[in-house]
Amino acid sequence: MIVIDDVSYAFPGASSDALDHVSLDLAPGELVSVIGSNGSGKSTLLRVMNGARGAHEGGVLVDGIDPMADEASSLEVARLVGFVRQDPVCQLVSSSVADEVSFGPCNLGLEADDVRERVTTSLEAVGLGSRERSGVEGLSGGEQQRLAVAGVLAMRPSYLLLDEATSQLDSSARTDLRSLVRELVAGGVGVLQVTHLLEDVIGSNRVLVMEAGRIIWEGSPADLLGETSVLDRAQLSGADGSSAPDIMRLALSCACPKADLLDADAILDAVTDDDAIDALARLLVSPQGRPSGREGDLDAKADGRTLSLREACVRVEGSDILSHVTFDVPHGSVLVIGGRSGSGKTTAAMALAGVGELGTGDALLDGRPVRAGQVGLAFQRPADQLFRYTVAEDVAYGPECRGMSPEEVSRAVSHACELVGLEEPLMSRAPLRLSGGERRRVALAGIVAAEPTAYVLDEPTAGLDGAGRTLVHGLVRDLASAGSCVVVVTHDLAEWLPCSDAAVLLSHGKVSWSGPTSELVSDEAPFLAAGLRPPLDVSLRARLSDARDRVGRRRS
Numbered sequence: 001m002i003v004i005d006d007v008s009y010a011f012p013g014a015s016s017d018a019l020d021h022v023s024l025d026l027a028p029g030e031l032v033s034v035i036g037s038n039g040s041g042k043s044t045l046l047r048v049m050n051g052a053r054g055a056h057e058g059g060v061l062v063d064g065i066d067p068m069a070d071e072a073s074s075l076e077v078a079r080l081v082g083f084v085r086q087d088p089v090c091q092l093v094s095s096s097v098a099d100e101v102s103f104g105p106c107n108l109g110l111e112a113d114d115v116r117e118r119v120t121t122s123l124e125a126v127g128l129g130s131r132e133r134s135g136v137e138g139l140s141g142g143e144q145q146r147l148a149v150a151g152v153l154a155m156r157p158s159y160l161l162l163d164e165a166t167s168q169l170d171s172s173a174r175t176d177l178r179s180l181v182r183e184l185v186a187g188g189v190g191v192l193q194v195t196h197l198l199e200d201v202i203g204s205n206r207v208l209v210m211e212a213g214r215i216i217w218e219g220s221p222a223d224l225l226g227e228t229s230v231l232d233r234a235q236l237s238g239a240d241g242s243s244a245p246d247i248m249r250l251a252l253s254c255a256c257p258k259a260d261l262l263d264a265d266a267i268l269d270a271v272t273d274d275d276a277i278d279a280l281a282r283l284l285v286s287p288q289g290r291p292s293g294r295e296g297d298l299d300a301k302a303d304g305r306t307l308s309l310r311e312a313c314v315r316v317e318g319s320d321i322l323s324h325v326t327f328d329v330p331h332g333s334v335l336v337i338g339g340r341s342g343s344g345k346t347t348a349a350m351a352l353a354g355v356g357e358l359g360t361g362d363a364l365l366d367g368r369p370v371r372a373g374q375v376g377l378a379f380q381r382p383a384d385q386l387f388r389y390t391v392a393e394d395v396a397y398g399p400e401c402r403g404m405s406p407e408e409v410s411r412a413v414s415h416a417c418e419l420v421g422l423e424e425p426l427m428s429r430a431p432l433r434l435s436g437g438e439r440r441r442v443a444l445a446g447i448v449a450a451e452p453t454a455y456v457l458d459e460p461t462a463g464l465d466g467a468g469r470t471l472v473h474g475l476v477r478d479l480a481s482a483g484s485c486v487v488v489v490t491h492d493l494a495e496w497l498p499c500s501d502a503a504v505l506l507s508h509g510k511v512s513w514s515g516p517t518s519e520l521v522s523d524e525a526p527f528l529a530a531g532l533r534p535p536l537d538v539s540l541r542a543r544l545s546d547a548r549d550r551v552g553r554r555r556s
Contacts (some may be wrong), residue, residue, distance in 0.1 A: 001061075002062050002063075003059075003060070003061045004022060004024045004045075004058070005007060005023055005061075006022070007022045007059070008021055009053060016212070018041045018213055019044055020214050021234050023215075026191075029189070029192050030206070032190075033192045033193050033194075033201045034207075034208045034530055035201065035210070035236055035237065036209055037234075037467065038438055038465045039465075040213065041212070041214075042194040042210055043435060045210070046161045046415060049386065050081040051067025051081070054068045062232065064076055072316070078297060079102065079157070079284070080157060080158045081157055081158070082155055082161065084149050085153050085163055088168075088383060092460075095135060095136055095409065097128065097133070097134045097135070097136060098119055099428050100147055101532055103152050103153050104155040105154050105155065107391065119154060125145040126147070128143065128146055128147060132537025138250065139342070141168045142168045142379065142491065143342055145165065146341070148167070149177065158190075158191055159189065160189075160190070161191075161192050161193075162181075162191065162193040162195075163193075164195060164196070166202070168380065168459060168462055168534060170338075170341050170446050170531075171532050172533045173340070173341055174199070174200075178199075178203070178234065182195070196235070196466070196469075197236070198236045198517065202261050202262055203493055207223075207224050209338050212458045225252060232253060236466055246283050247267065247536070248261045248267075250267075251267040254271050254276050264534060264539035264542075264543055267280075268372040268544075268546075280540065280544070284540055284541050304333065305331045306485065307329040307365050308327070308328045310362040311324050311325075311326055313361050314351070314357075314358055320508070322344045325506070325511055326508065327484070327511065328510070329502075331453070331483050332483050332500065333501040334480045334501050334502075335485075335500060335502050335503065336497065336499075337488070337506065338490060338493045338530070339485060339507060339532070340530065344506050345551050346458055347509075348489075349489045351363045351370075352487060354371050354372040354375060355372050356390065374454070375452055376398075376447035376448065377456050377458070378443055378455075380449055382434050382436075385446065386442060390429065391422065392430050394446055399450055401450070402451070404441065409449075412450075413445075416445040416446070416449035417445050419474060420441040420471055420472065421440075421446055422441050426438065436463040437468055440461075442459060448479075453483070457489065461473075473495070473498075480501075497538075501517065503515060505529075507531055512528035512529050513529065513530065520538070521537070521538055523542060
């Protein structure tokens with residue numbers, strides 16, 4: 001068992017503790033979820049639990065071993081406790097996939113045959129069995145995240161700490177990882193996961209809510225769904241006005257608490273009377289009285305001005321990354337791009353922003369080839385675009401490069417930081433010393449402050465809490481309303497469909513579906529064709545009429 005006893009920890013120079021008298025335990029065969037707003041201390045807690053940081057007060061024991069006692073104890077805790085970081089790149093040490101996964105087992109002194117068996121088994125477990133001979137840099141962000149998990153699994157830890165391990169995964173890969181975690185837990189591994197996603201929390205044995213370095217609430221997932229005030233404070237994705245928590249509450253009120261609250265069929269089987277079906281139908285309609293998905297005449301918005309890909313092709317090492325991809329994003333509109341990890345989303349994003357080279361085809365802004373710097377680009381990994389000493393300096397870089405006066409730069413920085421929710425105390429901090437969610441806000445503020453006319457945002461809400469996601473949704477809508485064209489690349493299609501005008505789904509580098517989001521929000525087929533698990537809301541809408549018919553037959 002991992003035991004955390006009254007632990008406190010403060011970063012050098014910080015005005016408050018990152019952890020403030022925290023106590024918890026993690027037993028073998030237990031799944032515990034830790035949730036809370038960005039900067040609440042979740043990642044710091046994991047680093048203390050695996051011995052990467054030493055507690056300033058209190059104690060940590062892993063199966064009775066103090067990781068700070070001596071070097072041998074520290075090494076033994078490192079073997080017992082696997083840790084998957086929020087940013088997978090930070091823990092990848094090799095240039096090839098096979099070498100990356102073999103690194104840990106080799107350091108355990110295992111025989112070559114044992115190492116090879118662990119590499120093969122771990123890669124198969126995370127769905128990367130076919131990529132063993134690939135280079136790490138050629139993997140997508142989601143594939144790198146799965147590789148980081150494989151590297152930890154190859155160590156065969158007794159405990160597993162996951163810091164936002166599903167944040168860059170597509171819906172199908174998330175489902176697979178959750179199934180893998182359940183198998184590990186059933187096999188006796190103790191798992192503690194940090195997450196902002198409600199779907200990750202369902203199925204946990206316990207949920208802990210952190211706020212300002214303290215654990216403020218503990219209970220079951222069902223208890224959490226019944227505590228509206230706790231959900232609000234926890235800042236889970238879905239607790240910011242979307243229908244997911246309410247749908248799950250409705251299912252719990254109608255069904256056995258053991259029902260699968262992530263499965264549309266299970267929910268509809270549980271909701272068995274007319275009143276409940278009507279209540280569910282109301283939850284699946286936006287406040288404007290129509291299914292989620294913005295509406296509008298895109299051609300009318302465009303007025304001939306668009307951000308476009310035309311017959312875009314990219315081929316790397318004999319494989320098509322993009323194959324004849326064509327779509328337009330009119331000014332004043334939002335386009336969302338979805339697809340499985342490795343489907344070409346980020347490659348398309350880089351081409352649209354003028355920083356990715358196409359083999360053939362064109363990336364155009366208002367009919368002319370896109371040049372680097374014309375389009376505001378938010379990278380999938382925010383640390384890749386943060387480089388100055390303070391947050392204020394980093395956000396000011398774009399406006400300064402555009403030649404704005406000091407007064408104009410100051411106004412642009414203040415306005416951008418307000419839009420993304422960056423508070424004044426963070427402005428003098430080093431960007432790379434912030435939490436993952438705070439870094440993403442800084443990166444977004446930096447491109448907004450430069451005031452381009454087009455934006456490409458790659459996973460702009462990954463790692464953000466509910467409040468942060470709500471701010472970014474509003475920011476994107478405001479940018480489009482002001483006349484910009486905005487492209488959002490995301491694995492979280494459910495949250496972006498209500499904010500977008502149109503969608504493109506990619507599969508193996510090709511467009512598998514494109515059209516207005518109003519046509520996508522109740523149709524499972526396009527998601528399935530792209531190899532994606534349809535969002536819960538979409539599945540429920542698609543099957544709601546059948547559920548109404550079933551209830552009617554029962555009543556008659």
